[in-house]
Amino acid sequence: MKLDTERFRLNRYNPETDLLEHQAMYQSEAVRLPLGWIDPPDLSLMTRLYVDRAERWEAHTPGSGTFTIRWKDSGRLAGIILLKALPFGDDSFSEHIEIGWHLAEPDWGKGVATEAASKVMAYGFEQLELPAVWAIATTDNYRSHRVMERIGLRFTEETDRYYGETGVLYGLLREEYYSADSEPV
Template sequence: MAELRTDRLTLRRWRDSDLEPWAAVNADPEVREHLGGLLTREQSDASVARFQADFDRRGYGWWAVEVRATGGFIGFAGLDQVDDGMPFTGVEIGWRLARSAWGQGYATEAALTVLAFGFDVLELPEIVAVTTVTNLRSQAVMRRIGMTRNPADDFDDPTVPEGPLRPNVLYRIGRSTGI
């Protein structure tokens, strides 16, 4: 599995030392605002086990993200197969950072590196991103990394109960578009 580096970040495999700060990220109501309920420590730990299994199986997935200057864990960024049952297919880019890491350009920096990996190493023809209609911060990152939205592609997430988290937007970027 490739470790990805930027000037300020390292995207790497998960470590046992990431479990506690990852659980804190998943227990933060502001971080989870557009994702559904808070995760318990057990649910958070289980997510890391799934991330590691995906890496072992595919060679890519959700990388742990740390700040190079401090070695501090701040969240994840990466790629995942679109879930079955969605009204589109492909590979999705995503990120989730601790609130203390918001507003510093880390999500954009990590996402650009992930896009480059997806296009240059995996040779994906397209990468998509999904978020709730109300998650304006993530939509801004999607636009900053060159993704575009066609409102005709917006959809109600079939895995989410009726409510404010069900309406979603879909952003795309093609390999030929470049980053």
Template sequence: MTILETDRLVIRKFEPDDLAALIAFRTDPRVSKYLGGAKIQNPDSLKERLRFYIDCCDTHGFGMSAAIWKETGELIGACGLQPLENTGETDVGYSFAYPFWGKGLATECAKAWLRLGFTKFELPRIAAVAQTGNSASQNVMKKLGMRFVKNAGHYGLNCAYYLVEREEFLQRFGGENE
């Protein structure tokens, strides 16, 4: 089920059959470095996590979703809104297969997700968290107009917590997706 389309990506709900593709890119040590490493990004845990992503979409209408590279149809990453553990807030997350880094894809699809969150789902604000050393992820947040608020513990990691309010975002980027 397609949720969003950007210039270069189709964003669709994850399916159980995506497990192998999810394991393939998330267990790459370059990708898992700031995602809890092999302790979290291993085949058993990812099987559970995939179930969570699918359940989240069924419950909320949004969730971490599959990013499909339009050019080839391959699954190259994950991006989406999801409940931030234990807080009742919503956060945006993203991860991409290493060969696709540096092309602006995380910014492209996270921006589309923020628009959807603020328009369709009428969220008042959206957070993002990244391990403090994860400057690549924080650079994406800054490009999305998110501002650093605090350091906080999330998902068992010391994280930088960023936030953007609906009005701030819509004024800067507009409310229309493709």
């Protein structure tokens, strides 16, 4: 699967070519803290999170997983987009499919998350025929809250059902995405 936006190429995550560059993003404390990570992840953790779990995500929802965001002009990794089953705190999966993003700090404030997430959300609704798309962020991650709103998600609730911590849950139902009152994102 390959998706293009105006500025980015979005490809399925390939650990052979993406893992080290992806791991380097988390050297920044600012990137790690919204994820609740104190220390940068080692390669073993990165493999468990983005390779091993991706197989489980794909089994749960075929076509889902981790996608890289690369600048078309340079090929540099700007971040990743996740489209996957939303986990409960014990790492079992809910029926909800989550969209999420982790960006390299130099690419913050450039519309990367909004552009890439809009394209992946469209893929989820149009290709995977998802009934809804959800996103969750910590209550103080206002940058992600704004991205969620810009891509058309609506605040649903504050909850502690997912990831074992309190966050704000946003969502968009398929019929809302295709509603006559608004254009698809």
